[in-house]
């Protein structure tokens with residue numbers, strides 16, 4: 504049995520003994536040949552089935568609740584349409600994500616807008632396009648939004664983002680619920696109560712309730728229970744102090760996925776059931792009506808649906824024990840390893856006609872000029888050779904979304920697979936894309952053929968055409 508077979512369990516992936524890895528019914532090799540590498544392959548049925556499981560579980564455990572896909576995990580036009588078709592709402596964090604959604608035809612009333620520093624332009628866009636709910640991150644933003652809403656004669660529905668003071672067990676850069684977080688309004692020193700009273704008294708916003716997000720890639724639900732308790736405690740305090748009760752509690756996103764075989768995230772159903780029961784129990788404790796539960800999953804919808812395919816280039820031994828297989832992608836299409844020490848599996852797919860070699864401890868290295876550009880530091884796989892493929896599962900979330908052109912590498916293509924059909928949903932960038940935003944002052948172009956004096960006192964032309972010394 505090969506390493507790939509042993510590691511199975513991702514929906515829409517299939518190992519066919521004679522033919523190798525299939526994704527959504529398409530051969531990984533054929534996809535790589537047709538669309539090139541690096542390639543992000545997204546399994547459409549896996550995305551849809553996760554959306555449906557979220558909606559069904561929400562209907563069973565917290566009827567009237569909302570599932571809001573967090574677009575930051577992966578958003579483009581096709582994805583926005585898919586989420587719209589599945590009946591989910593959409594969380595956007597910037598004017599740019601809002602543009603992608605609206606441009607795709609996503610219904611604005613189903614958009615929830617986030618951001619810890621929304622600009623007046625972003626807020627105005629949201630108001631003018633009729634964005635359904637705005638999540639206000641801080642007091643100055645509340646004042647700014649009121650001003651804009653007053654001048655436009657609108658009264659947007661809002662949630663206030665609060666800091667529940669809970670630390671999730673996850674990497675510190677993807678943890679957000681702790682007391683000194685840059686996101687949200689503190690429950691301490693009366694800040695949250697002051698903002699709530701202000702919003703309740705405002706003629707220009709309509710307060711629906713509260714939001715929190717404690718972090719991402721969360722594998723144990725205990726942190727959520729603490730966060731629900733802190734949030735419901737506050738909802739109880741507000742009810743006693745003002746007589747008003749929140750009708751919405753948005754618990755953000757964060758449910759983890761299985762990057763490694765030993766990762767055991769709770770199921771979507773267990774996660775929602777646990778949250779819903781905790782909200783009900785805490786509402787009883789506080790003597791307030793049960794608020795509607797909203798959640799904002801990103802990674803747990805698209806993460807496991809994605810497989811990244813790379814082609815092996817140079818293979819070399821370094822020192823006595825390290826075998827490097829360099830691939831044609833890296834931190835440019837997946838910065839998560841360099842940023843958060845994220846860990847992945849990697850499967851070697853032998854080129855057709857090649858036999859698997861001895862199993863080795865391999866380091867899959869990226870192509871960038873950075874020692875830290877390693878995709879998988881140690882993985883046991885059959886000895887790789889130039890031309891083989893490496894498949895990295897669980898690559899759908901926060902990879903393409905965070906990709907860059909560092910070192911002048913074009914972004915990969917993204918292909919959606921379903922029932923043996925492959926449809927391109929983002930074309931591969933080409934070299935001309937790398938210069939499409941560049942502008943050249945006329946003087947610079949004129950002088951490009953006149954090399955500077957290389958002895959040290961290079962004469963340079965300033966932008967207004969006069970000469971200066973560099």
Ligand code: LLP
Pocket residue numbers: 573575576594617677716718719720755756757758799800801802803839843900901
């Ligand atoms: N809601 C809010 C307010 C968020 O800040 C986030 C993620 C989500 C929902 C979705 O969380 P999810 O269900 O995907 O965990 N780049 C990092 C992850 C950053 C997450 C930022 N916020 C990574 O690659 O792990």
